[in-house]
Amino acid sequence: MDSNVCDESYVYGAEVKGNGLHLWPVSAGESGEGLPYAPIDWPNPGDNWTWRVGKRKSANGFWCDRYLYTPTSFQRTVLKKQRFASLHSLEQYIRKEFPDKDYNAFFSSFSWRIPAEDDYRAKGDQITFGGFLPEKNMSENSKSGSQPGSTDCKAKNKMCSLQLPAGNYSLPAMGCNICCSEPGFCRDCCCILCCKTIDWTYGGYSFIRCEAKVDENHICGHVAHMDCALRSYMAGTVGGNIGLDVEYHCRRCDNRTDLLSHVTRLLQTCESLDAPEEIEKILNMGLGILHGSQRTNAKKLLDHMELAMTKLKSGSSLEEIWKEYDTSAVSPGTEEVAADEDAQDLRSGSKFSLGLNSMQKRSQQPTYITSDYQNATVKLEDEIERVLQSLRKSQETEYRIAEERLYAQKSFLLSMYEQLDMERSELAKNSSTTDGNSDDLLANVLDRVNQINRESDRLKEMEEVAKGFGRVPKAILNEHFGLEIED
Known part of the structure; x- marks a missing residue:
C-alpha cells in the first residue's frame, strides 16, 4: 500500500506522489502527527505538526471540525504551542511568524480536508489530493459576480476557493448585477451587510448563506455575518413590520431563512470544542439569535444554552457541561411537535427525556399542533x-x-x-x-x-x-x- 498507519498512536504517514497526497479516512475524535494531514520537518527538520478531528461531518464526507497544532519543539522557543481551527487563522500565523518562508509550499505539503471514515469503506478507499492552493494570480470575475464553485474570487481571498468545494448547494446561485458588480466584492465570501470577508472557523458558524430559491433554477447564494445581521435587525427575533422569529432576512432577495437549525449547529460546534473562550463566544451568538422568541423549540434551545453558559461561567468542566446535554431536534419550516414527544438528537439519534413519558405512552400517534405564529x-x-x-x-x-x-x-x-x-x-x-x-x-x-x-x-x-x-x-x-x- 502507498500509505500506512505507523502504529496504534495514530501517527500517520503518507507517500507523496508528484503533486498528490493519498488521504486515508479517520474516525471521530482521532488525532495524529505528520502527513497527510499535518506538515513535517517545517520550518526545521524534526518539526512535525499534529492534527485532530472533531465529531461533525459535512455532507460530502469530510470532517467539519479539524485542528492543527504546532510542533512541541516550539514550546522551547519564543513561539508558544498554538492550535488552529481554520485556514484563515493558520494563514495569518504563518505570515506573521515566518514571513521569509514559502507560504505556498507550506500549504501544499499537507491536506487540510480530512475524510470521515464512515464515508469511505469501499475498496481502494484512498483519495488523491492534487494541489491545495489556487493559482497565485487569480483573474477578476465578470461584473455579474463570482459563481459558487468558481476558483476566482474578486476579494482576492484564497480561503474562498478552498472552502467552496465543500459546499453542498442544490442549485447554482443567481446572477447579480447589484452588489456583485462592485469591485472587490465576492458573493461567496463577502458579507452583504459590511462587505468584509467571512471566516470559516469552526465550520463557519459566524455567517449565514441565503439558499432561498429565487426562481426554479437558482438560489440567492449571498452571505452575511451573523453579528452584522443581528445588529441590523435582520436576524433573530424582531417585531414591528419586519416580524422575524429566529429567522434571517436576506437584504438581497428579501427571503427568510429559519435559524433554528443554525443554532442547533452552534450547540454541536460547542460540544466539539475544548476552548472555553471560544465556546462562550459561540453560545453568546446563539443566545442573541434565540432571545425573545415565542416558538416552543426555540425556547428549549434557549434554556439549554443558558444552562450551558451558566455552567461554563461557574467553572464546570466541559465534560460536566455536556454530560446531560443533547441537542434537541428541530425541523425548521415545519409544524411544531407537541411537548409530549421526546426530541431526537440530530447528531446521534439519542433522546433526552422531557419528563412526559407517561403522556407519550397514552398516545399511540404523535400529536402535531399546527403553528401559524x-x-x-x-x-x-x-x-x-x-x-x-x-x-x-x-x-x-x-x-x-x-x-x-x-x-x-x-x-x-x-x-x-x-x-x-x-x-x-x-x-x-x-x-x-x-x-x-x-x-x-x-x-x-x-x-x-x-x-x-x-x-x-x-x-x-x-x-x-x-x-x-x-x-x-x-x-x-x-x-x-x-x-x-x-x-
Missing part, C-alpha cells in the same frame, strides 16, 4: 399598523375639518363684533339729533347683539369636538361640521 405575527402587525395609520389619517382629517370650521366661526363672530361697533357708533351720533332714524338704528344694534349671542352659543357647541368626534352628538357634527353620521 409566524404568519399570524406578520398578519396582525400589518393589520394593526393599517388601523393605526387609518386612525391617524382620519384624526388628521377630523382635525383639519374642526380647524377650518372653528376658525371660520371665529372670523364670523369677529365680523359681527366689528359690525356692532359700527352700528353703536352710528346710533350714538344720531341720538344727539332729532332725526327719526334713532329707533331703527337701536333695533339694528339689538338684533346684532342677539345674533352675536346665537353665534357664540353655536361656537360653544362646536367646541365640544375637543372631546373627539366620536363623543359629539351627531346633530352637532351634521349641523356645524357638515358630517353625516349613519346610525
